[in-house]
Amino acid sequence: MNTSGSGNGTGDSIGSTPSKTDDPAWAHCLIVPGRRNQTKCLYCDKLILGGGITRLKEHLAEIKGNVGACKKVSADVKWQMQQLLSEIRKGKEKRQRLGDMVESQCDSQTFVDKDDEIEESHRSQSHVAQQKKNINSYFVLRTTHGAQKTIKNALQSREKQEAARMAIARWWYDANVPFHATRSKYYLPMWDAVTSMGPGFKGPSYHDLRDGWTNQRQQPIINFLVYCPRGSMFLKSVNTSGLTKDADTLERMFDEVVKEVGVKNVVQFITDNDDSFKAAGKRLEAKYSTFFGLLVLPIILT
Template sequence: MSGGITRLKEHLANQAGNVAPCPKVSSDVRKEMRNLLDNFKAAKKDKAKRAQEFEEEMVGSYRHTQYDDDEEDDDIDQRLAHERYQSWMQHEADHRRPYRQFAYGEGGSRLTHNCIGQGPSKKQAYLPEAYKEMKGYIKTLAPIWDERGVTIMCDGWTGPKDMHVINFLVYSVRGTIFHKSVDASNVLREDENYYFKLMKDVVEEIGPQRVIQIVTDNEAAVKLGGKKIMETYPHIYWTACAAYCLDLLLEDLGKRKSIHAVIEQAKEVSRFI
């Protein structure tokens, strides 16, 4: 038998379908495993039912509430859309699905889509209003950026089907905000000049006088691009990400025979569980 903990339970419960029944399991263990599987199925159905009830409640409350003031109607629509969006986000997180459907930002190749779903409003989606609200919040950070400066953080992400997204975040004493993402999936050559241009564009968008340093991973092309930034803007420092460097260090340690054997055994245990 191969597979995870669920198939092991099905094997011990003599539940046909995915695995062969265990001929040696005791009746007590078989009964316990069947109870565990039944409880899991019941919990799964209950979760789906509650999600459907929430959806129906939100739509029903919207349809039975009418206002003469169009501006107030828009405000209610936006709140409803926000609730549906948050519910969708939680649903995605529970199922560990990639978030690539909705976050490319103003510098990406395409904007957010299909986040809120088929809402009851004629306008369907209120993401532009949320975007406008967030832009307004970012403007309130300008004084502290001018006074204390910011750090630009660059991080790449590779997903399914060779998708490559480069994220840019801005850190200040008021916290970190997402600036934009760039879809680099179809870029043929990601050399130092490519990364230099990306970083230079972000510096100009934020304001060179505000930027103190840029933090990236330690990849050769990114590193050279960071050095070009320092040459172009003498007051800006390029810094390698400490977490990335530690990750490389641990990977090198993991290549030692004695450590590699332990890691492989741990992987087998993890895959089984």
């Protein structure tokens, strides 16, 4: 459910939410015109002096130390801010570890070179020319191509993972998808299928998703599901081959399902937003007057 809030006046002129869409946290605050890095929480009206968007995240995530915790923020927003801060912290730690790896490899190779040079200095002066040649070869080993490539690839791979996770998170928060959707048994198989397509694959559009369902035999079907205290369950599907999906036909079909479930057990009827589905749903709602309709993609009885 989308919720929005606005703060009460505090004497300062408070602007609208800034148009900085790169960070989801901007959607939860107002900026104070003329005051750099100052924001106002949409939930508790607290004026956050300095620290920018990071300080706001700490406020909403209820992380003590730099700013007081928000007592009116929802659990979802709190969790979201905690995840964003966690990603920032992990990114810093990864960069630090990679920096330490590079420094460690450089120091280690330097020690090897110094030992080799000492050993070479003990050789006969008659081998000066050969010594110079050997020393030149040692400089090539100082930073081998393989070592540098591994570090570079590791850094790029982790950066790509972070970018992918942030892109997913931004869509998730913007679309208000509930977090428990990740528990679906189809969640991980979906990602496996997407990644197997490789670069360039485009997800289904709005029109693709709202189109009618077809089974493996390419027969158009309408699925009926019910939601009850025990969860969602499949009720039945109807093969609509040869049927005209006008309001009259759909009304009769829906009416049969309502009677099968029991009129007293139906509190909401959710259906496709196509015109014929709309008309059938309104007729059904007017006929029984005991439940209300809602227009979305699938057909569900609750």
